[in-house]
Amino acid sequence: xxxxxxxxxxxxxxxxxxxxxxxxxxxxxxxxxxxxxxxxxxxxxxxxxxxxxxxxxxxxxxxxxxxxxxxxxxxxxxxxxxxxxxxxxxxxxxxxxxxxxxxxxxxxxxxxxxxxxxxx
Amino acid sequence: xxxxxxxxxxxxxxxxxxxxxxxxxxxxxxxxxxxxxxxxxxxxxxxxxxxxxxxxxxxxxxxxxxxxxxxxxxxxxxxxxxxxxxxxxxxxxxxxxxxxxxxxxxxxxxxxxxx
Numbered sequence: 220x221x222x223x224x225x226x227x228x229x230x231x232x233x234x235x236x237x238x239x240x241x242x243x244x245x246x247x248x249x250x251x252x253x254x255x256x257x258x259x260x261x262x263x264x265x266x267x268x269x270x271x272x273x274x275x276x277x278x279x280x281x282x283x284x285x286x287x288x289x290x291x292x293x294x295x296x297x298x299x300x301x302x303x304x305x306x307x308x309x310x311x312x313x314x315x316x317x318x319x320x321x322x323x324x325x326x327x328x329x330x331x332x333x334x335x336x337x338x339x
Numbered sequence: 340x341x342x343x344x345x346x347x348x349x350x351x352x353x354x355x356x357x358x359x360x361x362x363x364x365x366x367x368x369x370x371x372x373x374x375x376x377x378x379x380x381x382x383x384x385x386x387x388x389x390x391x392x393x394x395x396x397x398x399x400x401x402x403x404x405x406x407x408x409x410x411x412x413x414x415x416x417x418x419x420x421x422x423x424x425x426x427x428x429x430x431x432x433x434x435x436x437x438x439x440x441x442x443x444x445x446x447x448x449x450x451x452x453x454x
Contacts, residue, residue: 223381256445262427264382264445310381325372325433326395327443329381 222246223311223330231336232301239286240296240333242311251315253294254327255285258308267309270294301337308332343446345430351452352420360415360449362430369434371413372443373405376427388413417451425453 224243232238244253255267270278270285278285286295298305312327344363352358364371370389374382384397388407402418411432417424427450431443 261447262429262450263447264429264431266443266445312381325370325387325389325443326384326397327372327374327382327431328384331379331381 221330222328223313225311225330225333227333228331229334229336231338232298234303234337234339235300237297237299238301238335240298240309240311240335242294242296242330244292244294244311244313246292246313246315248315251313253285253287254312254314255283255294255296256310256312256329257305258310258332260307264310268296298335303337303339306335306337308334343430343432343444345428345446345449347449348447349450349452351454354420354422354453356420357416357418358420358451360417360428360430360451362413362415362432362446364411364413364430364432365444367434368432368444369411371407371411371430371432373413373415374429374431375399375424376429376448377423378426382429385415420453422453425451427451 222245251272253270257265257267268278268280268283268285270287277287282299284297310329310332312329314327343365346361372387373385376382385399386393387395391407404416407413427448429445429448431445433443
């Protein structure tokens with residue numbers, strides 16, 4: 220089974236509107252972290268937002284917020300007031316476990332990504 | 340912060356050859372991971388180094404190997420290149436402080452083409 224599922228290969232949004240990118244995950248570990256990364260055409264993975272499995276509140280970072288529904292195992296990214304520069308691939312990723320000595324559970328498992336296009 | 344830099348940005352190799360990719364971690368970061376990203380896919384974890392020792396590995400054959408140096412720069416070596424090794428190779432670093440929170444800083448990657 221896929222650990223991270225992103226069901227939207229591509230999404231379109233008008234500039235200044237909000238958009239939600241879907242992510243569901245699968246883990247039996249009670250301790251995990253969820254990440255969203257943006258990858259423009261340059262290739263660099265840019266960290267956007269993080270949600271820990273024990274966090275009581277949904278994470279927010281500027282125009283980015285994470286709609287975390289633990290029972291449904293979903294961690295959707297919401298981008299408010301889209302900008303042309305938001306056009307990129309977006310990846311949801313998960314780290315499982317507490318992270319032992321030296322961060323041994325450092326591994327990130329990524330989904331296949333969603334290509335977001337912001338139209339003027 | 341100096342960020343994560345990778346070199347070279349692009350290279351082309353012939354099947355059967357060997358290649359070395361390099362990564363300079365963000366200043367102060369003691370943990371580095373390498374990922375392979377095939378076209379149209381998400382990155383796949385290759386391995387991780389912490390304080391110069393490998394302490395995590397994904398489903399990659401032994402011909403993928405690495406090194407981390409005292410200054411926390413690192414190398415990814417791939418022997419006996421195959422056509423399927425063509426991909427973007429990403430290096431990611433972070434400072435391991437015993438806390439889980441926070442993102443990993445990625446470089447812009449090396450795009451390897453095997454012909």
